[in-house]
Amino acid sequence: MSEPGLALRSPQGRGVIAATILGSGMAQLDGTVVNVALPRIGRDLGAGLTALQWTVNAYTLTLAGLLLLGGSLGDRLGRRKVFVVGVIWFTVASAGCTLAPEPATLIAMRALQGVGAALLTPGSLAILEAVFRPADRAAAVGAWSGLGGIATAIGPVLGGVLVGVAPWGWRLVFLINVPMAVAVVALARRYVPETRDEEATGRLDVLGAVLAAGGLALAVYALTEGPPQHWPVALVGCLVAGVVVLAGFVVVEARGSHPMMPLTLFGDREFTAANIVTFIMYAALGGALFLIPVQLQRVSGYAPVAAGSALLPITAVMLLLSARMGRVAQRIGPRWPMTVGPIVAGVGLALLTRVGAHASYLTDLLPALLVFSLGLSATVAPLTATALASAPARLVGVASAVNNDIARVAGLLAVAVLPGIAGITPEAYRNPSELSDGFHHAVLIAGGLAVFGGLLSALLVRRKGESNLATPDEPEQPQAPDGSSPDDAGADTPPPRAACPILAPHAGS
Secondary structure: OOOOOEOOOOHHHHHHHHHHHHHHHHHHHHHHHHHHHHHHHHHHHOOOHHHHHHHHHHHHHHHHHHHHHHHHHHHHHOHHHHHHHHHHHHHHHHHHHHOOOOHHHHHHHHHHHHHHHHHHHHHHHHHHHHHEOHHHHHHHHHHHHHHHHHHHHHHHHHHHHHHOOOOOOOHHHHHOHHHHHHHHHHHHHHHOOOOOOOOOOOOOOHHHHHHHHHHHHHHHHHHHHHHHHOOOHHHHHHHHHHHHHHHHHHHHHHHOOOOOOOHHHHHOHHHHHHHHHHHHHHHHHHHHHHHHHHHHHHOOOOOHHHHHHHOHHHHHHHHHHHHHHHHHHHHHOOHHHHHHHHHHHHHHHHHHHHOOOOOOHHHHHHHHHHHHHHHHHHHHHHHHHHHHHOOOHHHHHHHHHHHHHHHHHHHHHHHHHHHHHOOOOHHHHOOHHHHHHHHHHHHHHHHHHHHHHHHHHHHHOOOHHHOOOOOOOOOOOOOOOOOOOOOOOOOOOOOOOOOOOOOOOOOOO
């Protein structure tokens, strides 16, 4: 008797893979190309540093706040339906970004883009789990992850090329989503069968989603606007209100019968430790990746395409090494990779202080990026694997979403806070010399955060003999992921996925 579900090599199976890869690829591509376009957006729209911070954070804010709710909607209303609605929503908002006449409109459209991404993102991976037969699920996820990584790799280069095209420039960065969306909708309608969780019960955790998004919005607004305005009373009150609302979110999740973020997950020491380190590492990563393209273009004189291409070694090294490091962590345990990796990444970030007005790519920038990439490659797979392997099997999908959301929130807060802490004020942004000094302070702070994350791992993560991770000597735990191409052990739980914003920057890992 044949297994239920689609075969990967069937025409319909290939259509499903194409639809989900293109759909999640839209969000991935958007995340990488926009950072490269920021200096040109600032010049064309007269946007200062704060407006550029909001151009990034408005998107991440709505995506992070609504991601878990988007997954629940797909389970209840139909995964294909919510996926297609998210693609269309994302594309309409992208068109709005293309036509934005001034920064406020662009920021509003970016927030709407984040809502669309929160709808389409969880569905892309959930569709693979739901429609393919068990024997083909791991291969389907592997194809989706690998081909999706191509979108991540070409994003910075494509962004640089598009930004340099006259007269549209940076607007083409958003316009490319339109033809991709047409293809996704056509493929989804033809090939993707509708699925839903027929056993889903209880109400959607709408209140939790509202409190999470609202609390983050208040806090991020205060943290972004506070430093340049020297913290007036109104912004201090806004920050306090944000903290109170987020505390309310925790209370609702603790008392709710169907919370979107079950706090019982954090009762496991390993899960809590992994997510603390995730927050620290992705704060360092998010802040650095926001500022590197700005430094290269405004201080070092790189053209947009050169600035985008300069970051390719990060993606290349991670695509090459992340899965291998996942297997190493399975053999020796996650503690040492999660200790050494962040420290090496921190050294790489500190080396970016050599990047200035007359920086050489080969002697100043490339060595720093390679060291940083090696450290990040050693960290990502065991970090995500530790978080997911410590969760109960029935909650591994939720644990994956929680871990990814924590990574996104960390990047969101870093973009809001790091420039101000490093002394990059709106005035400094307009002065290349002051901007460069602030950038050097920022990468040292980010590097220090990464090192701190490694030291925390040494203290909090269990040794090999204590780990929940599956190893060759522990065959009774087949669900432990390798961090890149998760094994499907025949379980009905969705395969975990790395939360790394390089490998899957905005795809709702």
